[in-house]
Amino acid sequence: MKASQFFISTLKEAPADAEVVSHKLMMRAGMIKRLGAGIYNYMPMGLRVIRKVEAIIREEMNRAGAVELLMPVVQPAELWQETGRFDKMGPELLRVKDRHDRDFIIQPTSEEVITDIARQELRSYKQLPKNFYHIQTKFRDERRPRFGIMRGREFTMKDAYSFDRDVASAGRSYENMYGAYCKIFDRLGLQYRAVAADTGAIGGDRSHEFQVIADTGEDAIVYCPSSDFAANIELAEAVALLDARGTAAQALVKTPTPGKATCEDVAALLGLPLTQTVKSLVLATDELDEQGVIVKSTVWLLLVRGDHELNEVKAGKVEGLKGGFRFASVAEIDDHFGCKPGYLGPIGLKKPVKIVADRTVAQMSDFVCGANEADFHYTGANWARDLPEPDLVADIRNVVVGDPSPDGKGVLAIQRGIEVGHVFYLGTKYSAAMNANFLDENGKPQPMEMGCYGIGVTRILGAAIEQNHDARGIIWPDAIAPFTVVLCPIGMDRSEEVKLAAERLHDELQALGVDVLLDDRGERPGAMFADWELVGVPHRVVLSDRGLKEGQVEYQGRRDAEATKLALAEVLAHLK
Ligand code: ATP
Ligand code: MG
Numbered sequence: 001m002k003a004s005q006f007f008i009s010t011l012k013e014a015p016a017d018a019e020v021v022s023h024k025l026m027m028r029a030g031m032i033k034r035l036g037a038g039i040y041n042y043m044p045m046g047l048r049v050i051r052k053v054e055a056i057i058r059e060e061m062n063r064a065g066a067v068e069l070l071m072p073v074v075q076p077a078e079l080w081q082e083t084g085r086f087d088k089m090g091p092e093l094l095r096v097k098d099r100h101d102r103d104f105i106i107q108p109t110s111e112e113v114i115t116d117i118a119r120q121e122l123r124s125y126k127q128l129p130k131n132f133y134h135i136q137t138k139f140r141d142e143r144r145p146r147f148g149i150m151r152g153r154e155f156t157m158k159d160a161y162s163f164d165r166d167v168a169s170a171g172r173s174y175e176n177m178y179g180a181y182c183k184i185f186d187r188l189g190l191q192y193r194a195v196a197a198d199t200g201a202i203g204g205d206r207s208h209e210f211q212v213i214a215d216t217g218e219d220a221i222v223y224c225p226s227s228d229f230a231a232n233i234e235l236a237e238a239v240a241l242l243d244a245r246g247t248a249a250q251a252l253v254k255t256p257t258p259g260k261a262t263c264e265d266v267a268a269l270l271g272l273p274l275t276q277t278v279k280s281l282v283l284a285t286d287e288l289d290e291q292g293v294i295v296k297s298t299v300w301l302l303l304v305r306g307d308h309e310l311n312e313v314k315a316g317k318v319e320g321l322k323g324g325f326r327f328a329s330v331a332e333i334d335d336h337f338g339c340k341p342g343y344l345g346p347i348g349l350k351k352p353v354k355i356v357a358d359r360t361v362a363q364m365s366d367f368v369c370g371a372n373e374a375d376f377h378y379t380g381a382n383w384a385r386d387l388p389e390p391d392l393v394a395d396i397r398n399v400v401v402g403d404p405s406p407d408g409k410g411v412l413a414i415q416r417g418i419e420v421g422h423v424f425y426l427g428t429k430y431s432a433a434m435n436a437n438f439l440d441e442n443g444k445p446q447p448m449e450m451g452c453y454g455i456g457v458t459r460i461l462g463a464a465i466e467q468n469h470d471a472r473g474i475i476w477p478d479a480i481a482p483f484t485v486v487l488c489p490i491g492m493d494r495s496e497e498v499k500l501a502a503e504r505l506h507d508e509l510q511a512l513g514v515d516v517l518l519d520d521r522g523e524r525p526g527a528m529f530a531d532w533e534l535v536g537v538p539h540r541v542v543l544s545d546r547g548l549k550e551g552q553v554e555y556q557g558r559r560d561a562e563a564t565k566l567a568l569a570e571v572l573a574h575l576k
């Protein structure tokens, strides 16, 4: 590739809205271009990286036996109504109408569509197991799109879905994907950790996130440096909370938006065992400011013995409501129950739960709490039975650091991470809701056991840069660099010899399958070098009249402090 034919557009300064280094460098290197909040053009330089990431993912998915297909971005609402997600999902789900006033969604993920395919196509146990995947555009109307394409609204995801005949086989599919993910992230050249994560309404221990270690990560991981224990902090909090009394952590779950579901709906969604006599739920919402700091926590406490609608819970001071109450602040709850300050909150997103055992709470049975934002809820704990002593959980996050690891093999530490992949055992949640059955050996219909497996293709670019950069720019791992080698001829317009040598080297490298770019733009050396250091091409070869007279070029790896002389004849062997 010749630079004059390609498109290169670098900037000296990053735009003011770019907060983290990856966003700044991607903008400056001309990899992406903003179109709207969380919506970006993938420019030619960035697209080359995306395509390389996709190619590695595709190779490893195929190798693992997954089959590629492509599902639509725009999906009819009917399927999403079958599972209830059309109503239950919050504003992250983008709903649109067509000219006939029919409802559609822009896919944030594709469980419904793949389950619809499976129920039509996978009829017999003989066709199982099957794993389908696609690499497709997603849309999630994120409350806070930021960090460029790391938390975009439109982004590219690889999502795979496995179908198995029973739990044991689904476990093997899960392990298979877990292994494939390790290979993918190894090949991408990322430093990552697989951590135990939220299993939501499904329960069990089959959910792992693949977290790229980076200080700017939005997730916090608690891990034990001397063992394999690693978990997303929210899960770790729950583990610590419940393990204190020897109870396994139940789950962190999504709650629907208040106003849409009955208490029973919520309980069913959460897999929460409401007892006959006591039906109680606690839900909380946090309002965050621009910095992500909780400015207001609102907690709904519902002691329900009927089908009271959550949407009847109104704003205001403590209000009695068919056995339910709403509180404007955490302090009000404490006040109402006559508890110590900090009794019930702040609960929610990335925040430690402060719960102190108390007689009032001890009278309740099961409970759920968390932010009314996807992913961060504790469920199924029995306050009377499971809660550790008050001071133990005064601030779980502080308690966790330096504490014994749950596996007893060392002490715990915390680091930040970027979630780049997620493997998840779904069980029969979707197959049961959508009647996706196969016939077993006895001709009996059985719901398929499912798993889903996502990788944030575009997020990987940001994550890779967070880990690999310096003051001059990006340092791409070789496997995903937009170009592997850049040839920088000096005085190409003046010297026929430089021109010929550069072109010959370019052609030879290309013939060897090396992804090479010849910078024939005629830029001054300083500007030329600055561009390629910013863009992050891992290998650079400089050709000049002076060097060529001695049969030499200058080679510099992007991480090298200085260039080294290399015989022209050795360049190919060195770079291939
Ligand atoms: P997050 O916790 O960061 O919001 P998620 O848990 O909601 O992510 P999943 O539903 O597990 O995301 O989707 C699979 C993968 O898609 C994630 O592991 C992540 O790499 C990627 N992803 C999710 N949301 C975004 C986004 N807004 N922008 C870019 N990539 C995303
Ligand atoms: Mg999310």
Ligand code: MG
Residues within 6 Å of the ligand: 375, 419
């Ligand atoms: Mg997540």
Ligand code: MG
Residues within 6 Å of the ligand: 209, 419, 422
């Ligand atoms: Mg996830």
